[in-house]
Amino acid sequence: xxxxxxxxxxxxxxxxxxxxxxxxxxxxxxxxxxxxxxxxxxxxxxxxxxxxxxxxxxxxxxxxxxxxxxxxxxxxxxxxxxxxxxxxxxxxxxxxxxxxxxxxxxxxxxxxxxxxxxxxxxxxxxxxxxxxxxxxxxxxxxxxxxxxxxxxxxxxxxxxxxxxxxxxxxxxxxxxxxxxxxxxxxxxxxxxxxxxxxxxxxxxxxxxxxxxxxxxxxxxxxxxxxxxxxxxxxxxxxxxxxxxxxxxxxxxxxxxxxxxxxxxxxxxxxxxxxxxxxxxxxxxxxxxxxxxxxxxxxxxxxxxxxxxxxxxxxxxxxxxxxxxxxxxxxxxxxxxxxxxxxxxxxxxxxxxxxxxxxxxxxxxxxxxxxxxxxxxxxxxxxxxxxxxxxxxxxxxxxxxxxxxxxxxxxxxxxxxxxxxxxxxxxxxxx
Numbered sequence: 001x002x003x004x005x006x007x008x009x010x011x012x013x014x015x016x017x018x019x020x021x022x023x024x025x026x027x028x029x030x031x032x033x034x035x036x037x038x039x040x041x042x043x044x045x046x047x048x049x050x051x052x053x054x055x056x057x058x059x060x061x062x063x064x065x066x067x068x069x070x071x072x073x074x075x076x077x078x079x080x081x082x083x084x085x086x087x088x089x090x091x092x093x094x095x096x097x098x099x100x101x102x103x104x105x106x107x108x109x110x111x112x113x114x115x116x117x118x119x120x121x122x123x124x125x126x127x128x129x130x131x132x133x134x135x136x137x138x139x140x141x142x143x144x145x146x147x148x149x150x151x152x153x154x155x156x157x158x159x160x161x162x163x164x165x166x167x168x169x170x171x172x173x174x175x176x177x178x179x180x181x182x183x184x185x186x187x188x189x190x191x192x193x194x195x196x197x198x199x200x201x202x203x204x205x206x207x208x209x210x211x212x213x214x215x216x217x218x219x220x221x222x223x224x225x226x227x228x229x230x231x232x233x234x235x236x237x238x239x240x241x242x243x244x245x246x247x248x249x250x251x252x253x254x255x256x257x258x259x260x261x262x263x264x265x266x267x268x269x270x271x272x273x274x275x276x277x278x279x280x281x282x283x284x285x286x287x288x289x290x291x292x293x294x295x296x297x298x299x300x301x302x303x304x305x306x307x308x309x310x311x312x313x314x315x316x317x318x319x320x321x322x323x324x325x326x327x328x329x330x331x332x333x334x335x336x337x338x339x340x341x342x343x344x345x346x347x348x349x350x351x352x353x354x355x356x357x358x359x360x361x362x363x364x365x366x367x368x369x370x371x372x373x374x375x376x377x378x379x380x381x382x383x384x385x386x387x388x389x390x391x392x393x394x395x396x397x398x399x400x401x402x403x404x405x406x407x408x409x410x411x412x413x414x415x416x417x418x419x420x421x422x423x424x425x426x427x428x429x430x
Contacts, residue, residue, distance in 0.1 A: 002059075002195040007032035013269060013282040015058060019089070019173060022051025033189035035074070036174040038082060040185050044178045051181075054173025054190070056089040058203065058280050060226060062167040065198025068136040069172045071098060075187035076131060079103040079111065081180040084188050086135040089169040090278060094118045094162050096135045096146035098128070102180035116146035116158040124158030135172075139198075141165070167201055167226060169278055201226075205272050205281035209326070209378075212260060213288050213318045217378045220256040220270060225249050226277050233276045239285075240268050249274060263287045288318025295329075295374045297386035303359050304393045311355040311386070313345065313372050317379065321351025328375040331355055336366025336390075343370070359390050366390060 004015055009029050011018060018027050024042030028035050036053045044051055061067070069086045076082075081102025085095035095117050101109065110127035114135075117123075124146065134149035142165050146157040174188040203224040209216065220237065232250040236243065239261055247256040258270070265287050273280045298312045315322045315329060324347040331343040345353040359368075372384045 001197060002200050004193050006034045006191050006193060011055065013058075013271075016055040016171075017058060017280055018053070019056045019171065020053045021045045021048050021175065025051055025053035025175075027053040027055070031189070033072070033191050036188045036190070038174060038176060038181075038186040040183060042176070042181065050175055050177045052083075052173050052175025054087075054171055054175075056171040056278070057169045058282075059169075060167040060201040060279070061170050061195065062199035062201055064138075064140050066136070066138045066196040067170055067198070068134055068192075068194050068196070069190055070132070070134050070192040071172075072132040072189040072191070073098075073187075074189050075185060076100065077182060077184040077186070079182045080176075080184065080186050081105070081182045082174055082176045082186045082188075084135075084174045085117075086137050086172050087170070088137075088162075088164045089171040090164060092119070092163065094137075094144055094164060096137045096148075096157065098130070098133065098135065098148070100182075102176070102182055105180055114146075114148045114157050116144070116160060118144050118146075118158070118160035119162050120160040123160055124156075126155075126157055134192075139164075167199075170195075203272075203279050203281040205270065205283045207270060207283050207285055210284070211286035211288055211318070211320055212378075213292070214260050214262055216260045218258050218260060218270070218285065220258060220272070220283075222247070222249075222255065222272050222281060223253045225252045225254075225272075225274055225279050225281075227252050228274075228276050230276070233274065236271075236273045236275065238271045238273070239263070241271070247272075260285065260287060265289050286320075288320055293317050293327075293374055293376050293379045293382040295372055295382050295384045297370060297372050297384045299370060299386045299388050302389050302391065304391060305359050305361045305363050305365075307390075308356055308358045309368075309388060311343065311357065311370060312348075313353045313355070313384070315351050315353065315374050317376055322376065323347060323351070324353075326376060329353055330373045332371050332373075333357055334369045334371070336364045336368065363390065363392075365392055 011029050022043055022045040024039045026037045042051045071084050080100035083097050083099050085097040087093050087095040097115050099113050101111050112128055114126045114128055115122055115124050136147040138145040144162045145159045147154045172190050206221045208219045232248050234246040235249045237256050244258050247254050267284045267286050269282050270285050271282045295315045303309050315327045329345050333341045343355040345355050348354050368388050370386045374382045
């Protein structure tokens with residue numbers, strides 16, 4: 001239903017938000033995995049009273065669900081004091097965990113265990129030596145089931161209650177606390193996150209336009225955000241994490257308008273973040289070199305009456321080719337006699353449009369001019385000019401001379417015939 005193998009060496013912002021708590025933890029996409037590193041000097045966040053790192057979904061998971069994640073304990077010292085968990089990311093964050101107890105905790109229990117931490121606290125403590133495996137969480141109504149994958153299939157750790165019965169974010173992480181941490185570096189790798197069943201509810205963010213230069217006015221449309229139980233709240237907007245402003249989320253669907261700030265050419269991320277519900281959405285905007293509309297015309301230089309002239313128009317914005325839904329294009333042809341004709345255009349592709357004009361057999365003869373005008377929303381209009389000549393055909397220009405030559409030729413031939421006949425007659429008398 002939903003899956004991400006997490007092996008692309010990048011974190012997909014459409015699926016995940018990076019979550020880091022405290023000082024020291026690092027979350028990275030390397031070696032075809034998501035790696036959480038807890039260095040020796042990791043320290044609690046004063047409010048959360050813990051430290052850690054992982055990924056939290058951008059989408060919500062609703063209804064009864066079944067989700068799982070693979071883990072590998074890449075660097076795992078004894079008495080690490082670290083928890084590795086598949087979690088519902090919204091408070092109180094129930095989890096299915098693989099745990100290494102710290103040096104001074106749970107001294108009467110096995111040092112390496114699986115367990116669950118649901119609304120009924122820590123339960124189902126199960127000894128293990130696994131350094132890699134799969135954690136699974138299943139929600140049915142108000143109950144959660146926690147599993148780990150054993151040699152012969154899924155093993156139930158514990159079934160317990162949950163207060164997270166509505167739509168919720170999901171994720172995975174590795175974490176610890178100052179009082180429990182063993183003081184040695186830990187690395188955990190995550191792969192193959194899968195939602196086997198459940199209702200995925202993803203927020204979306206769309207941009208119009210999706211590319212342009214610095215200063216381009218962009219309309220941002222947001223949908224699918226959950227509505228807070230506390231009423232309308234403020235959603236932050238950013239451009240590559242540069243704060244741009246806020247909009248009010250009253251019913252889950254809202255809009256925001258931004259002007260592209262100073263930025264290098266290339267793709268950049270526009271984000272909407274609701275801090276109250278933890279929901280976010282992201283879309284990519286491509287900054288072009290300049291927000292300049294440009295068009296060029298190409299047509300042959302010489303035609304004769306009856307010929308068809310082929311005209312091609314190229315339209316670009318900041319060097320990016322436009323299509324028929326983005327640009328409004330108008331071509332006007334002016335004849336030598338001053339009359340005008342509007343030419344129709346058809347989109348060829350790659351910013352190219354084609355038109356044609358058949359020169360009447362009656363002309364007029366002379367210079368024809370074509371003016372192309374282009375309009376794109378939120379940019380300055382552009383225009384271009386091209387001309388071609390219509391001349392009479394060679395036969396039409398040489399007609400009078402050919403007629404005179406023909407008459408002269410006919411007269412000369414007649415005289416020659418008479419002379420010849422006279423010569424024959426004279427010879428016979430003689």
